[in-house]
Amino acid sequence: MKTKLRIAFLLCTVLCTAQTTRKYSNEFMNIGVDAAALGMSNTVVSHTSDVNSGYWNPAGLVVLEDNQIALMHSSYFANIANYNYAAFAMPLDDRSAVGISLIRFGVDDILDTTQLIDDQGNINYDRISLFSTADYGLTFSYARRLPLDGLSYGVNAKVIRRIIGDFASSWGFGLDLGVQFESDNDWKFGIMARDITTTFNAWAFDAEKLATIQNAVDGQNQEVPESTELTIPKLQIGMSKKFIFHYDYSLLAAFDLNVRFEENNDVISTSLASINPALGFEFGYTDLVFLRAGVGNFQNERQFDDSEKLTFQPNFGVGFKYRGIQIDYAFTDIGDQSAALYSNVFSLKLDFSIFR
Numbered sequence: 001m002k003t004k005l006r007i008a009f010l011l012c013t014v015l016c017t018a019q020t021t022r023k024y025s026n027e028f029m030n031i032g033v034d035a036a037a038l039g040m041s042n043t044v045v046s047h048t049s050d051v052n053s054g055y056w057n058p059a060g061l062v063v064l065e066d067n068q069i070a071l072m073h074s075s076y077f078a079n080i081a082n083y084n085y086a087a088f089a090m091p092l093d094d095r096s097a098v099g100i101s102l103i104r105f106g107v108d109d110i111l112d113t114t115q116l117i118d119d120q121g122n123i124n125y126d127r128i129s130l131f132s133t134a135d136y137g138l139t140f141s142y143a144r145r146l147p148l149d150g151l152s153y154g155v156n157a158k159v160i161r162r163i164i165g166d167f168a169s170s171w172g173f174g175l176d177l178g179v180q181f182e183s184d185n186d187w188k189f190g191i192m193a194r195d196i197t198t199t200f201n202a203w204a205f206d207a208e209k210l211a212t213i214q215n216a217v218d219g220q221n222q223e224v225p226e227s228t229e230l231t232i233p234k235l236q237i238g239m240s241k242k243f244i245f246h247y248d249y250s251l252l253a254a255f256d257l258n259v260r261f262e263e264n265n266d267v268i269s270t271s272l273a274s275i276n277p278a279l280g281f282e283f284g285y286t287d288l289v290f291l292r293a294g295v296g297n298f299q300n301e302r303q304f305d306d307s308e309k310l311t312f313q314p315n316f317g318v319g320f321k322y323r324g325i326q327i328d329y330a331f332t333d334i335g336d337q338s339a340a341l342y343s344n345v346f347s348l349k350l351d352f353s354i355f356r
Contacts, residue, residue, distance in 0.1 A: 025231040026160055026172065026199060028105035028135045033072055033085045035328035035347040039317015040280030041294025043254035046180065046190030046238035051089040051349060054099035054141035057178035057192045057236075058154025061089055061097035061143035065353070066324075070101075072347035081107045083343075089141070099141040106134030112165065131165030139176075150182040160199065166206055174199030174231065192236040199231035235259040252282040256296075267298035267310065280315075292317035292330070324354030 034052040037044045045057045051068035053060030072085040082105075089099030112129045138161070143154035160172030178192045204227070240254035258276040260266070266274035278296030297313035317330035326349040333343075 025201060025229045026135070026137075026162075028083075029103065029137050029158075029160070030194075030234075031083060031105070033087070033101075033103070033347075034070065034349075035072065035317055035330035035345040036282075036290070036292065036319055036326075038332055038345050039292035039294060039315055039319075039328070039330035040254060040282055041278045041296035041313065041315045042258075043238060043240070043256040043278045043280030043294055043296070045178070045192045045236045045256055046188040047240045047242075047252070047254060048190075051087050051099060053143070053154070054087055054089055054101045054139055054156065055085075057180060057190050058099065058141040058143045058156050058176070059152040059178040059180040059190070061099050061141060061154055062091075062095065062145050062152045064089055064091045064097050066091070066356075067352040068349060070347065070349045072345065074343040074345040076343055081105065085347075094145075096142070096144040098143075099139075101137075101139045101141070103137040103139075104134060106132055108132040108134075110165070131167075133164045134162075136161040136163075143178075150184075152180050154178045154180075158199065160201060162201065168203055168205045170201045170203040170229075172199055172201035172231075186241055188240045190236075190238045194234045194236070195231045196233055198233060201229045201231070203227045203229070232261055234261075248286045250282075250284040250287070252284070254280045254282075256280075258296075265300045265302070267300060269300075288321060290317075290319035290321070290328075292319065297333075324351035325349075326351075 032038050032042050033055045037048070037052065037056060042056075048056040048060040049063035050060070051064070051070045053063075067088070067090040070085070070087045074083045075081065076083065084104045085101065087099060087101035089097060091097045109130045110132065112131050138159045140157045141154060143152060145152045154177075156176035156178075158172075158174045158176065160170070160174070162170045162172070174195045175197045176192065176194045177196050178190065180188065180190045182188045236256055236258050238254060238256035240252060242250055242252045244250050256278045258278065260274045261272070262274060263269050263271050264274045266276040268275040268277075276296065276298055278294065280294035280296075281292065283291045292315075294315045295312055296315075297311075299311050300308045301311050303309055313333045315330060315332045317328060319326060319328040328347045328349075330345040332345060
C-alpha cells in the first residue's frame with residue numbers, strides 16, 4: 001500500500017507540475033533573495049541599491065560604485081528543499097550598470113520506487129534509484145539613469161529551466177521592467193513589473209519514462225498535460241524614506257503594494273486584480289549594525305467551518321556590515337502565522353572596494 005501511495009505521489013508530481021496557463025507558474029522566482037530584504041518583508045523595491053537590485057528592481061543597480069557579489073542560502077520542509085542564490089553586478093560608467101544572478105530551488109535524492117515491483121510482482125529494493133527535481137532562474141540585468149535627476153530604469157531578461165528527473169523538463173523566457181525615482185526631499189519611489197511579456201514555459205516529456213508510471217495505480221491513470229504554461233504579470237509598487245537621528249542612528253521605513261492581475265485570497269481582491277500590502281523597517285547604528293522587521297502577506301484564509309480568518313507574515317532580521325563585507329540573517333514567518341513557508345535565511349554581500 002505504501003508503495004502504491006509513493007508511486008501515485010510521484011505520478012501526480014510529474015503530471016501536475018506542468019499545467020497550461022497556471023496562475024502560480026514559476027513561483028520559486030517569487031520567494032525573494034537577500035536576508036536583508038526578507039527581514040523587511042520584501043519592502044525594498046523603492047530603495048534597493050546593490051547587487052541584489054537585479055532581482056528586486058534592476059533600476060537600483062545604477063547606484064553601484066564598485067563591483068559586488070552576493071550569496072544566499074535557505075532551506076524549507078525540514079531541509080528537504082534547498083534554495084540558493086548567487087549574483088554579480090558592476091557599474092559600466094556613472095550612468096549605467098549590469099548584473100547577472102542565478103537562483104536554484106531544488107529537492108535532491110528523491111527515491112524513485114516506480115520499478116520497485118518487477119513484472120512477476122516481486123519486490124526488489126535494488127531497483128530503487130534516486131532523482132532530483134530542480135528549478136533554475138538565470139537573470140541578466142541592465143540599468144541606466146535617465147536625464148531627469150533622480151530617475152532611473154532597469155530591465156531583466158530571464159531564462160527559466162525546470163527539471164523533474166528524467167521525466168520532464170522545460171525552458172522558459174521572460175522580461176521584467178523596473179523604475180526608481182528619488183525626490184528632492186529624500187523620498188524614494190519604485191515600481192517593478194515582473195513577467196511583463198507573460199513568461200512562457202515549454203515542457204518536454206520522456207514518453208518512455210511516463211509510460212512506466214502512468215498505470216502504476218489502477219484507476220489513477222492520467223494523460224500527459226499540455227506542454228506549455230504561462231506566468232501572468234505582477235506589479236510591485238513601493239515608497240520609502242530614511243531618517244537620521246543624532247548622526248549615528250538611522251531608521252528606514254518602507255511600504256509596498258504587491259499586485260497580481262487575478263482574483264485570489266489577498267486582503268484586497270477583485271476580479272481585475274488582488275493587492276497585498278507590506279510594511280518594513282530597518283534600524284541602523286553607524287551604518288554598522290542593523291535590526292530589521294516587517295509584516296506582509298496578508299491573506300483571507302478559509303477555515304474548516306467555511307469562515308475566513310485574516311493571516312499575515314511577520315519577519316525579523318539582523319545584519320552586520322564592516323567595510324565592504326555585509327552578513328545578514330532573516331527569520332521569515334515568525335511563529336508560523338501564515339500559510340507561507342518559514343525559514344532561516346543567511347546571505348553574504350561583498351563589495352570589491354575592500355580590495356582597494
